[in-house]
Amino acid sequence: MRASPADQTILDRRNLDWYIDKVVQVLVFVGGISAIIFIIGIFVFITREGIGFIFSSWDPIEFFTSPRWAPTSSHNPTYGALALILGTASVTGLAMIVAVPFSLGAAIYIGEFASGKTRESLKVLVELLAAIPSVVWGFIGLSILNPLIIQWFNVPIGLNVLNAGVILGLMAAPIMTTIAEDALKAVPDTYREAAEAMGAARWQVIFKVVLPAAKPGLLAAVLLGVGRGFGETMAVLMASGHSINIPTSIFDSVRALTATIAAELGETAHGSDHYQALFVLGIFLFLITFLINLTADLVVRGIRNR
Amino acid sequence: MVEHGAENASTGENRANPTRMLEVRNLSISYGSKSALRDVTLDVRENEIFGIIGPANSGKTSFLRALNRMDVFTPGMNVEGEVLVSGKDVRSWRNLYALRRRIGVVFPLPVGLPMSVYDNVALAPRLSGIKKKAVLDVIVEKCLQRAALWDEVKDRLHSLGSLLSGGQQQRLTIARALSQDPDLLLLDEFSIAVDPVTTMRIEDILKELRKETTIVLVTNLVQQARRLADRTAFFLMGECVEVAETEDLFAGGVQDQRTREYVEGRFG
Amino acid sequence: MFEATEINMRHRRTEVLFRLLFGMMTILLILPVALILGILIYKGAPVLSLDFLLSEPTNGMTAGGIFPALVGTIWLVAVALIASLPVGVAAALYLSEYAPNNWLTRAINLAIINLAGVPSIVHALFGVGAFVLFFKFGTSILAASLTLAIMTLPVVIVSTREAMQAVPQAFREACWNMGATRWQTIRRVVLPNSISGILTGVILEVSRTVGETAPIMFTGAAFFLPFLPQSVFDQTMAMSLHLFVISTQVPNVPEGLPYGVALVLIAMVLSMNAISIAFRMYLRNKKKW
Structure with a gap:
């Protein structure tokens, strides 16, 4: 049973299992870095399609300051994205005004007040809400909310900032609720117990202890909600009215960055200025969402390092 | 077995003393900047039970982890010095899985795998390529019997190992370690999660096993070392204070005052 | 000392008040959606029939059924799943079993978050630039499915990683100590004990993939194609795009038709989510250790 040094040399050979293990390790590593490869790939390929336009006829001043997006104009095509940026911003902004208080409120209720079966079923319900596809939300905006807005507010068109904002708010709320609830859950119970032992009421514990401790996580939830609203395509395309406007009221129809790409890409010739300009919008969207996600990540990391 | 060793000694090929199963030279272990074990040098002879006693955080478990190179799978664990098993440095193994197959380990908390x-x-036999059911059947029965578990589980061999009682799981863990047919068996405070009756049964098993394998027994129970170990080392705060014949140690023949105090139960 | 003092009473009232307030907010979050679902069912249910599911759209998509779209969606989802599952599981394995705590792991995690956060229309642009044009797959199921696969990859990675990390470290160590290689440990201990969790994630991913519209618009889904795809290089109709088309692009569609399509789509998505959730709860109650 005891192995002599000679036996050991036999034992110490690298066998098939050893080589299989190494091969798997390499394969798994490739899978591991695939996310990085893909995110770089996305940037490279959309830049590859749009870069020609950036260096030839793109005018950054026009892009950011002119509200005139008229790429199909035969004599004077212009590529001002201001109205689109403001369209996206107004819809996202309204969505956040609608969604943030309700999401945080719901997260506090689910995380701090509800218990047992109520809590479980509410969480399941919120998860199901988050699963409804965006094209269905767009359809709801188009065919249910649209006539309601016309009727309630006595306006000619119900496809506007209000409609898209509410739809987007309803879409973003479940996701924000889930992330915010996770942030509340991450606050150690010892904090709550310590405060309750000192005689604080539950609402005092929530406002004085739990919320401050969970603040970065809640902020990240809001940021990710903003990112989601910013990048939403189909629902905004269908519910916002899709007309180029600098919005002055919530009853104005607007057009979003994402929706512009979705609506126009099919009609452009490959390689044309218009086609490339849509990819430039894509690059812009990519960079903004990257920035939002990066910030959210740093905010969350901030808690861990503290 | 022992004859092998004698041959090696006569050829003088290997600088290790062949009657020594395990030789540890200047072993230091740290986790990041935290030192767990400093400059330990000791030998373990073939077919002995070598006890290691000491209070918590004295580096006993880290010591065991270095023996079968678990440091590779433990992030931040840094090992310096030499560990020779049968005269061969454990870090010279090209196939460290083959090394681990020769060393059986039993944890403080029983781990019945969820199968x-x-x-x-x-x-373990399957991992080393044994597929024939008849052969496996024999190994399983033999190991379970040697771990004094066979009679209790022979009618439910196909129920989940992770759902046995704590004492049974610990004996299952021992049976699993035995199924590797190890040259060296490492036990880390095996009796923590086990009732006294089972502990005594396992101790009897270990005494039997000494005939065919070498055992390193880390224990927080001084009396357990006294009952089982041929020789005993005392670890304190990452230091090996002393190594002595167990009888001497408990008869008061210690060199270090701290060992005496620990053995007599004044701290720990 | 423990009498209901004035302050105590006021505290309790405030407590009840806040409970009510937050409870109301939760209800207001869920109620509109419940109402909307009610309307969808009310208006969509009369359209539904076996014939609706199994026949082709007719009369310029103003009548008939949704069979080609249904089959197309199944094609898209299946190919996307075949593409993303191995990559996603490998990535999860790396993160759960191998990844050291270093900058690369942080970068991978950030990339996963970003992959999930990039707007779907940007994924579509990527699909056009990479799969349709650069790899010359043309507008096809293959191009659309690969775009979907990359987009939903984070869902697989995150849920699979969680399932794997739920397997106690002690099991791995026990296995390693017996001389098992990392891969043997994964195959014999980690995968068998996380496979159901992985499955839960896969169902979730499928439900995500079913509903996506923007990524397939320009990469492989067609507005109207009255025959079924024969290979991955064909274009296809899809449920999600079909809903978009008949509710915005086609004139004179009878009111019930898009409701029916929306209802089928949402039923597909929600039922898969429900299965996934039920499966998860079942697993939670059936621990093996």
């Missing part, structure tokens, strides 16, 4: 009792014990 059937049979599969638990048959895992």
